[in-house]
Amino acid sequence: MTATGNAWQQAPTPQPEQDHYSRVAVAIQRAKATGLNQLILSSPLVMKTGVRTVNDLIRDYSLLRFTVVDAVSTVDDQNVQTWYKLSVVDVLSRQAQVRQRSLPLDTPRALLPLGGSEVLFVVTGGTAVVDGITVTESPVDTGLVLHKDRQYVGGFLLEASGQLAETAALSASLYEISNNEDLTPLGSPEDPLVRDFRDYVGNRLSTLRNTIGRQVPDPITSLR
Numbered sequence: 001m002t003a004t005g006n007a008w009q010q011a012p013t014p015q016p017e018q019d020h021y022s023r024v025a026v027a028i029q030r031a032k033a034t035g036l037n038q039l040i041l042s043s044p045l046v047m048k049t050g051v052r053t054v055n056d057l058i059r060d061y062s063l064l065r066f067t068v069v070d071a072v073s074t075v076d077d078q079n080v081q082t083w084y085k086l087s088v089v090d091v092l093s094r095q096a097q098v099r100q101r102s103l104p105l106d107t108p109r110a111l112l113p114l115g116g117s118e119v120l121f122v123v124t125g126g127t128a129v130v131d132g133i134t135v136t137e138s139p140v141d142t143g144l145v146l147h148k149d150r151q152y153v154g155g156f157l158l159e160a161s162g163q164l165a166e167t168a169a170l171s172a173s174l175y176e177i178s179n180n181e182d183l184t185p186l187g188s189p190e191d192p193l194v195r196d197f198r199d200y201v202g203n204r205l206s207t208l209r210n211t212i213g214r215q216v217p218d219p220i221t222s223l224r
Contacts, residue, residue, distance in 0.1 A: 120164050182205075
């Protein structure tokens with residue numbers, strides 16, 4: 001089964017195993033049987049991580065300033081996924097320990113290799129074409145949809161020797177930068193972390209830097 005993404009490139013999709021339930025394969029078979037050429041999948045439920053404060057982010061996660069280089073949508077057995085290649089402009093702070101493991105086997109080859117300042121970020125949701133069927137899955141969090149022509153600050157858990165990033169608190173830990181200083185939250189204004197960002201650092205990049213400097217006098221500023 002081959003998929004093409006609606007992001008900015010295309011990537012092959014692994015063939016689903018036939019000995020276990022594949023939500024996507026079953027849905028595609030049903031669509032073909034009824035003559036449909038478009039398919040919409042429901043999004044899975046996600047649990048928040050419990051990160052509620054800026055200090056939580058600084059203590060346990062990595063804060064990165066980044067842009068989006070490219071994106072690829074793929075399909076696995078259960079979901080449509082969008083993979084973003086991020087270019088890290090600045091490491092504001094990095095978690096003390098980064099898990100040393102390889103990238104997932106289904107990492108899109110179109111996004112490899114990674115440069116020394118690049119990292120992959122994958123989210124559930126997107127659109128891909130599989131066997132002539134357009135498969136769409138809404139993002140689990142609309143604030144996780146990133147754009148190529150913008151710059152962001154995000155709190156991430158880095159893994160795979162710093163090559164793979166997972167958001168600390170879904171979209172609540174992502175901010176778009178404007179005027180090289182102002183931080184606009186991509187998460188809900190009612191989220192505790194978003195409120196703390198506003199109250200504690202005033203949604204200002206310079207204040208965030210100063211706060212990191214007070215909390216971590218000698219922060220790790222290398223990606224790997």
